[in-house]
Amino acid sequence: MHHNFINGQWTPGVGTRPNVNPSDTRDVVGEFAQADAAQTAQAIAAARAAFPAWATGSIQARADALEKIAAELLARKDELGNLLAREEGKTLPEAVGEVVRAGMIFRFFAGEVVRQCGEHLPSVRPGITVDVTREPVGVVGIITPWNFPIAIPAWKIAPALAYGNCVVFKPAELVPGSAWALADIIARSGIPPGVFNLVMGPGRAVGQTLLESTDVNAISFTGSISTGQRVLATAGLRGAKVQLEMGGKNPLIVLADADLPQAVEVAVQGSYFSTGQRCTASSRLIVERSVLPAFVDGVKARLASLKVDDARAPGTDIGPVVDADQLAQDELYIALGQQEGCELAFGGQRVERSAPGFYLTPALLVGARADMRVAREEIFGPVACVIQADDYEHALHLANDSPFGLSAGICTTSLKHATHFKRHMQAGMVMVNVATAGVDYHVPFGGRKGSSVGPREQGRYAAEFFTTVKTAYTQS
Ligand SMILES: NC(=O)C1=CN([C@@H]2O[C@H](COP(=O)(O)OP(=O)(O)OC[C@H]3O[C@@H](n4cnc5c(N)ncnc54)[C@H](O)[C@@H]3O)[C@@H](O)[C@H]2O)C=CC1
Numbered sequence: 001m002h003h004n005f006i007n008g009q010w011t012p013g014v015g016t017r018p019n020v021n022p023s024d025t026r027d028v029v030g031e032f033a034q035a036d037a038a039q040t041a042q043a044i045a046a047a048r049a050a051f052p053a054w055a056t057g058s059i060q061a062r063a064d065a066l067e068k069i070a071a072e073l074l075a076r077k078d079e080l081g082n083l084l085a086r087e088e089g090k091t092l093p094e095a096v097g098e099v100v101r102a103g104m105i106f107r108f109f110a111g112e113v114v115r116q117c118g119e120h121l122p123s124v125r126p127g128i129t130v131d132v133t134r135e136p137v138g139v140v141g142i143i144t145p146w147n148f149p150i151a152i153p154a155w156k157i158a159p160a161l162a163y164g165n166c167v168v169f170k171p172a173e174l175v176p177g178s179a180w181a182l183a184d185i186i187a188r189s190g191i192p193p194g195v196f197n198l199v200m201g202p203g204r205a206v207g208q209t210l211l212e213s214t215d216v217n218a219i220s221f222t223g224s225i226s227t228g229q230r231v232l233a234t235a236g237l238r239g240a241k242v243q244l245e246m247g248g249k250n251p252l253i254v255l256a257d258a259d260l261p262q263a264v265e266v267a268v269q270g271s272y273f274s275t276g277q278r279c280t281a282s283s284r285l286i287v288e289r290s291v292l293p294a295f296v297d298g299v300k301a302r303l304a305s306l307k308v309d310d311a312r313a314p315g316t317d318i319g320p321v322v323d324a325d326q327l328a329q330d331e332l333y334i335a336l337g338q339q340e341g342c343e344l345a346f347g348g349q350r351v352e353r354s355a356p357g358f359y360l361t362p363a364l365l366v367g368a369r370a371d372m373r374v375a376r377e378e379i380f381g382p383v384a385c386v387i388q389a390d391d392y393e394h395a396l397h398l399a400n401d402s403p404f405g406l407s408a409g410i411c412t413t414s415l416k417h418a419t420h421f422k423r424h425m426q427a428g429m430v431m432v433n434v435a436t437a438g439v440d441y442h443v444p445f446g447g448r449k450g451s452s453v454g455p456r457e458q459g460r461y462a463a464e465f466f467t468t469v470k471t472a473y474t475q476s
C-alpha cells in the first residue's frame with residue numbers, strides 16, 4: 001500500500017485506488033491511498049505551519065536537499081523509468097528520458113537556490129536607497145496531469161521548493177506510482193516536515209479543496225481546458241496566484257523548399273511519439289500544395305515502419321493510449337474527421353497484442369480544413385490531420401487560426417521564411433526544422449491565447465510565478 005505523505009508522516013487515505021498498466025490491463029502496478037477534503041486540509045495546514053521557517057531558513061540546506069533529490073532520481077533512472085512506462089504507457093527509452101529530465105530539473109533548481117539575486121538602486125529622493133528582492137509566495141498547490149508523471153511534477157515542485165515555498169502536491173489519478181516514488185525521494189532529502197506533502201485522490205475532492213482553501217496562496221496546474229478554467233474561476237477569483245498550462249493544437253508548416261525526409265521525420269516525431277499524448281504534439285500538419293502528395297507518402301511509409309506494442313517491450317516505438325476513456329476520445333475524433341470529409345490515409349485502428357491493452361495505430365487524416373473540429377480541438381492521441389496551404393503566407397494564416405498558441409514549427413530551407421515565422425507565429429514556443437514536441441528543461445515553457453495563463457514555467461523564468469517582488473526604501 002502506498003500512503004499519502006502529510007506533515008512528514010506516511011498517512012493512510014480514506015480509501016484506495018488500483019493503478020493499472022495500459023499495456024496489460026491484467027497488471028495492477030499497486031494500490032494507492034485516496035484522500036478526501038479533510039485530509040487535504042490537514043496537508044494544507046501542515047504546509048502553512050512549516051512555511052515561515054522554510055521561507056527564511058538556510059538556502060544551503062535547501063540547495064543540498066534539491067541536489068540530493070536530483071542525484072537519487074538520476075541514479076535510479078532505469079528503475080523509475082520502468083515504473084513510469086508501466087503505469088503511463090510511454091516507451092521505456094521515453095520514460096527513462098523523462099526521469100533523467102526530472103533529475104536535471106532538480107539539479108538546475110538546486111543551483112538556482114544560491115543564484116537568487118535582487119537589485120539595489122538609487123532613489124529619485126536624496127538620501128534614500130531602494131532594494132528590490134523576491135520572496136516566496138507561500139503555500140503552493142500543485143495539480144498535475146497523467147502524461148508526464150514525473151517531469152511535470154518535478155518542474156513545478158523543484159522551483160516551488162527552491163524559492164522557499166511549501167508544497168501540497170496532487171498528482172493525476174492515473175499515474176500515482178511515479179508521484180509516490182518522487183515523494184518518497186523528497187521525503188528522505190532532509191527537508192523539514194510539512195514543507196512537502198503528497199495528497200493522492202480525486203480532482204473533485206483533493207483538487208477542489210486546494211482551489212478553495214484561502215491557506216493556499218498559489219496554484220500551478222497542467223491539464224485539460226475545462227479543469228483549467230475551473231482553477232481560474234475558483235482559485236483565481238479568490239485572489240490566489242494561478243499558473244495554467246492547458247494543451248494546444250500545435251501546427252507544423254511544411255514548405256515546398258523543405259528538406260522532405262527531414263520534414264517527414266520532424267512531423268512523425270512531433271505528432272506520434274509518446275503516443276501523441278503531449279501538449280506540444282503537432283496535430284495540424286500544414287503542407288504547401290506542391291509537396292503534399294510526397295509528404296503524405298513519406299509520413300505513411302514512416303508510420304508503417306513503427307511498432308505499436310507494450311511500452312516496455314524492446315523495439316516498441318509507440319506504446320498504448322493511457323486508458324479506455326482516452327482511447328474512446330481518440331476514436332471519436334478519427335470518426336468525426338471522416339464525417340467532416342477527411343480521408344483516413346493511415347492507421348486509426350485498435351490492434352491486439354499479446355496482452356490486453358489500449359493499442360491504437362497512429363492515425364493520419366488527410367484533406368482537413370481549418371474550420372473542422374479535428375483541426376481546432378485538442379485530441380491528445382496519436383492522431384494528426386493534414387491541411388493544404390497555397391503558399392507560406394497562407395500557411396502562416398492557417399497556423400495562427402487557432403484558439404491555442406503553445407508550440408509551432410516550420411520546415412523550410414528559406415532563412416527569410418524561417419525568420420518571418422519566428423516573429424509572426426502566435427505561439428509561446430516556435431521551432432524551425434525541429435519537432436514541436438521535445439523541449440529543453442532550462443528555458444521558458446508556456447504558450448499564448450487559450451494554451452496558458454500566468455507566467456512561464458521552467459528555467460529562471462519560473463521565479464516569476466514562485467516568488468513575489470518586494471520593494472524596500474531605506475533612509476540612511
Ligand atoms: N495539456 C496537457 O498537458 C494535458 C491535457 N489533457 C487533456 O485533458 C483531457 C482529460 O484528461 P484528464 O486527466 O481528465 O485532465 P484533467 O484536467 O481532468 O486532470 C488534470 C489534473 O486536474 C485534476 N482535477 C480534475 N478535476 C479537478 C477539480 N475540480 N479541481 C482541481 N483539480 C482537478 C485531476 O485530478 C488531475 O490531477 C485529455 O483527454 C486531454 O485532452 C490531459 C492531460 C495533460
Ligand SMILES: O=Cc1ccc(S(=O)(=O)O)cc1
Binds near residue numbers: 148152222278437440
Ligand atoms: O509539460 C511538460 C512537458 C511538456 C512537453 C514536453 S516535450 O515537448 O515532449 O519535451 C516535455 C514536458
